[in-house]
Amino acid sequence: MVRHGPTMSTESGIVVVGAGPTGLTLACELHSRGIPCRTIAEAGGPTTVTRALGMFTRSLEVLEDFGAAEEAIARGQRLEIVNIYGDRRRIGGFHAASLTGTRHPVILALPQSETELLLEERLELLGGSVERETTLRELRQSPGDTTVRLALSTPHGDETVEARWVVGADGAHSTVRKSLGIEFAGEATRDVFVIVDAMLDDGPATGEVHYYFSRDGIMVISPLPDGSYRIAAGMSGFIGDGSPVSASAVQEILDRRVGRGTRLRELRDAGWGAAQVRPHTRLADRFRSGRCLLAGDAGHVYSPIGGQGMNGGIQDAHNLAWKLGLVATNKASESLLDSYAHERRAVAQRSLRLTATQMRMGRMRSRVGLALRNGLVTGMSRAGMLDRYMAPESVMLKISYSENPGVSAGGWRGRQGDRIPDLPLTGDGKDSQTLFDVIRGHPLTVLALAVKQEDSGRVDELAKRAFVRYDGLVPIHKVAIVKDSHAAAPSAPLIDCGGRLHRHLRAKEASLCLVRADGHIAYFDSLTASASLFAYLDAVLHVNDSSSVNDSPVAGKAT
Ligand SMILES: Cc1cc2nc3c(=O)[nH]c(=O)nc-3n(C[C@H](O)[C@H](O)[C@H](O)COP(=O)(O)OP(=O)(O)OC[C@H]3O[C@@H](n4cnc5c(N)ncnc54)[C@H](O)[C@@H]3O)c2cc1C
Numbered sequence: 001m002v003r004h005g006p007t008m009s010t011e012s013g014i015v016v017v018g019a020g021p022t023g024l025t026l027a028c029e030l031h032s033r034g035i036p037c038r039t040i041a042e043a044g045g046p047t048t049v050t051r052a053l054g055m056f057t058r059s060l061e062v063l064e065d066f067g068a069a070e071e072a073i074a075r076g077q078r079l080e081i082v083n084i085y086g087d088r089r090r091i092g093g094f095h096a097a098s099l100t101g102t103r104h105p106v107i108l109a110l111p112q113s114e115t116e117l118l119l120e121e122r123l124e125l126l127g128g129s130v131e132r133e134t135t136l137r138e139l140r141q142s143p144g145d146t147t148v149r150l151a152l153s154t155p156h157g158d159e160t161v162e163a164r165w166v167v168g169a170d171g172a173h174s175t176v177r178k179s180l181g182i183e184f185a186g187e188a189t190r191d192v193f194v195i196v197d198a199m200l201d202d203g204p205a206t207g208e209v210h211y212y213f214s215r216d217g218i219m220v221i222s223p224l225p226d227g228s229y230r231i232a233a234g235m236s237g238f239i240g241d242g243s244p245v246s247a248s249a250v251q252e253i254l255d256r257r258v259g260r261g262t263r264l265r266e267l268r269d270a271g272w273g274a275a276q277v278r279p280h281t282r283l284a285d286r287f288r289s290g291r292c293l294l295a296g297d298a299g300h301v302y303s304p305i306g307g308q309g310m311n312g313g314i315q316d317a318h319n320l321a322w323k324l325g326l327v328a329t330n331k332a333s334e335s336l337l338d339s340y341a342h343e344r345r346a347v348a349q350r351s352l353r354l355t356a357t358q359m360r361m362g363r364m365r366s367r368v369g370l371a372l373r374n375g376l377v378t379g380m381s382r383a384g385m386l387d388r389y390m391a392p393e394s395v396m397l398k399i400s401y402s403e404n405p406g407v408s409a410g411g412w413r414g415r416q417g418d419r420i421p422d423l424p425l426t427g428d429g430k431d432s433q434t435l436f437d438v439i440r441g442h443p444l445t446v447l448a449l450a451v452k453q454e455d456s457g458r459v460d461e462l463a464k465r466a467f468v469r470y471d472g473l474v475p476i477h478k479v480a481i482v483k484d485s486h487a488a489a490p491s492a493p494l495i496d497c498g499g500r501l502h503r504h505l506r507a508k509e510a511s512l513c514l515v516r517a518d519g520h521i522a523y524f525d526s527l528t529a530s531a532s533l534f535a536y537l538d539a540v541l542h543v544n545d546s547s548s549v550n551d552s553p554v555a556g557k558a559t
Contacts (some may be wrong), residue, residue, distance in 0.1 A: 007158045012038050014328055015150060015163040017176055018045070020544065021132040021298025022111065022313030024348050025062060029321030030127035032066040032327040033441070035328060038161075040121070040152065041169075046116035048381060049271030050197055052310035053222055053230050054209070055078075057096070059311045060104040061422065062318045063517070068122040069503065076110035076119060077225040079391040081208040082274065082394070084381075088214070088259050092381025094391040101421025101504075103434060107395060109222050109230075112310060113271075131448050141181035141290050152320045163222070163326055165321070166292045169313070171232060172282070174298035180289045185452035186282030189215055189282060189303050191234040191359055194245050194276050199228050202262040213373065216304060220360025221258070228268050232304055234362055235258070240277045245276050279303045281355070282346055287341035300348035305362075311396060316344050320445045322517035330475065331443075332541050351538035371524070400520075407522050414524040415505060420466040420515050423501045424477060427494040435501065436519060438477060438494065443460035443517045444537070446476040449496075449507040450525065454525055456497040462530055470541050476512075 013414040014030065016023045018039035027039040055072065063069040083093040099105035101313055120130055128542035131154065142499050147162040177184060197272040204210045217234030224230060233253050238245075251264045259515035284299040296313030320340045392398050401407050402417030422436045439445040446466070446529025448459045456478065463476035481499040496502055505513055515534070523536050 008156070008159055009160045012161050012163045014038070014042065014165045014167065014324065015161060016167045016169055017136050017150075018169035018174075018298070019116070019120065020047070020169065020171060020296060020313070021119065021310045022113055022298075022317050024116060024123060024130070025314045026167060026295065026317035026321055026450075027128050027130075028066045028068065028119060028123050028126055029317060030325060031123060032126040033321065033325045035325040037165075038131065039128060039129070040131045040136065042133070042135040044133050046120055047113050047271075047373050049113060050224070050230070051271075052115070052131075052307070053111060053224065053308040055108040055110050055115065056307065056311045056395040057099060057104050057106065058399070058419075059314045060108065061102060061104070061436065062227070062314050063119075064103065064436065065318070066122060066126060069120060071118050071122075072110055073104070073106070073112070073443070074432075075114050075225065076108040076206060077223055079107040079109055079209050079222065079346035079511065081205075082107070082391075083204075083208055083210045084377055084386075085210065086092070086370065086377065088212070088257065091374045092377040092386055092430070094381070094394075094559065096385075096391065096395070098387035098391050099395065101192060101396065101423055102397060103422055109209075109224055111224060114225075114468050115244055115310070135187070136170065138177045139176055139292070141180070141236060141292060143290070143291070145477075153526070164291065165324060167324070168292060168294045168298045169296045169317070170189065170298055172280075172297040173378060174294065176292060177284055177294055177298050180292055182294070183285040184282045184452070185285070186280055186301070188278045188280050188467075189359070191236070191303065191363070192238045192276055193304060194231070194233045194238065194250065194280045195202065195273070195304065196245065196250055197228050197233050197268040198231055199265040199268065200254075201265050204258065204260050204262070208387055210258075212257045213362050213364070215365050215370075216253075218359060219253070220305060225242060234305065234359065235276065236363075241278075241548060243274070243276065262448070280351055286338055287345050293320060293324070293340065295344075296469070299345070299353070302355050302501065303353060303359060306358055308351040308355060312351055313332060315347070315396065316340075318518050319344055326443050326473075330542065331471070336540060339401075339404060339406045342406070343404050345400055346401075346403060375417050407516075407520065408458075412511070412525050413520070415513040416521050416524055417522055418520050420513075420521050421504055422519070423503070423504070424481045424497060424527060425494045425501070435515075439515050439517065439519070442475055444474045444522070444540075446474060446514050446533070447494075447501075447513045447515060448476055448478045449502055449505065449511050449513060450479070451478050451510045451527065458527065466534075466537070469538060469543055473515075473541060473545050474537060534537045 014037035016037050016039045025074045060069045080096050098105045140149040148166045151159040152159045167176050210221045212219040222230045247267050254262050272284050282301045287294045287299050295316040302308045320542035325335045369554045407417045422434045423499040425435045452512045466474045477494050479494045479496050481496050512533050516522050
């Protein structure tokens with residue numbers, strides 16, 4: 001560091017602006033991969049406001065990546081059932097326990113204040129920290145520049161930073177986004193929300209979430225870990241200016257939508273007062289501009305009903321971390337970051353559509369529409385379809401990047417772009433190991449499936465080549481099926497007991513499945529097409545110069 005006059009000048013690799021759930025997740029992910037970053041935040045500490053409450057299964061899987069999931073579950077309230085009511089009558093629901101292919105079949109109620117606290121604690125355990133009371137004032141980037149110039153004010157004075165990469169995780173009013181001149185188009189929602197935390201007498205069952213459709217609008221009641229409840233009610237008759245809402249007004253909402261049994265004992269101060277708010281829905285035009293990327297609320301904001309905001313930000317970070325890690329350490333070309341911008345903006349667009357549909361369903365008034373909606377929910381619930389389809393969709397296990405041409409690789413039409421299920425893959429001396437344990441720590445992992453004895457040597461040869469060519473970044477594992485746990489151990493190091501993974505991937509013959517660090521499938525094809533796998537990897541990763549042409553399966557005999 002060199003001082004120039006009153007302003008300190010520094011250089012940095014990656015700067016993460018913002019330490020909300022998005023910035024903290026990204027910082028934890030990067031540090032857990034051995035990639036240091038500077039994390040700065042204007043706020044003096046983690047938020048003290050409950051704000052986002054619902055942490056979805058997919059977000060718990062992200063936290064699992066850097067060892068924070070168990071702690072989150074210990075501090076939160078498990079929500080096992082999602083109940084849906086139409087005009088005060090339960091019309092259906094789904095069960096978190098029905099979720100398969102995940103280590104965390106649960107939805108968690110954890111106030112954002114707790115989430116940020118535990119993420120910051122985890123970041124410190126991983127060797128990082130947040131520089132608090134440090135505000136980004138201005139950001140400058142010119143075309144062709146290899147750095148971005150940041151003007152910060154810190155508790156020690158002003159500082160100018162030349163950063164190689166900047167991630168704007170600085171919330172809805174993002175200075176990063178504004179400095180880059182990126183549009184944030186959208187509008188205030190039609191619905192006003194009353195959002196309060198309250199103590200209730202005879203409240204709805206704890207350990208469950210409750211969605212109420214009524215002619216007045218949609219409402220969610222979710223228990224908090226301290227025994228209180230979050231009530232978020234879409235309203236038609238309120239003004240939406242943030243002014244306080246009285247206890248009697250909340251009681252009236254409960255009477256109309258839940259029934260007369262539930263009594264409001266006390267309105268809690270959730271940090272924003274007992275308020276009515278008119279949320280905005282907005283989407284940034286681009287998530288990448290040169291060396292700057294946007295993540296979380298800086299790129300998208302939703303109505304609070306669907307729980308998309310915080311969970312979406314956590315998953316932005318998950319998608320970005322391994323890519324930025326590779327690019328920042330010069331192991332992959334910058335274009336990999338375009339796939340982040342493409343994939344996550346498309347997900348944000350879908351989330352905006354989803355929340356708009358939920359709001360419309362909540363607002364429905366016509367008799368025919370209501371009867372149809374209620375009948376549909378009841379029918380699907382009884383047939384187990386809400387468990388099978390709505391549950392994984394709601395907790396974000398079904399997010400797919402299949403529309404991104406960058407992940408629809410491989411000759412077979414398979415599940416490219418989808419999240420791979422986290423199924424048990426025992427072996428390597430570890431009985432409780434799952435697929436996510438196998439891929440953790442590697443940007444890309446190849447699973448060689450349905451490999452017969454005669455193909456085994458060929459896979460070993462490919463693994464050696466991949467090791468040299470990509471500097472050990474892409475391990476190749478053989479995965480064999482055994483019918484049940486008593487069957488004789490196969491020669492492959494990893495065991496797909498009962499063949500669930502093979503069935504899911506429809507791997508009937510020897511095949512290669514490339515899985516990304518964020519658990520999405522990038523490529524799937526026959527073992528005989530290994531050349532195209534290596535061509536795909538060559539396009540993503542920088543190839544080790546010392547790997548000779550003969551080491552290349554594209555040029556070598558193996559092709
Ligand atoms: C009442 C309410 C209820 C909600 N309920 C839910 C819910 O149930 N589920 C859900 O998923 N979402 C919910 N949300 C939305 C959720 O809170 C946000 O989506 C989430 O906080 C986004 O996280 P983030 O890290 O992207 O941004 P933020 O949490 O806004 O964090 C921004 C960070 O950037 C820092 N920062 C800002 N400007 C600067 C600057 N110039 N320089 C340096 N640092 C800066 C801030 O200090 C902060 O650390 C709710 C929101 C509200 C208000």
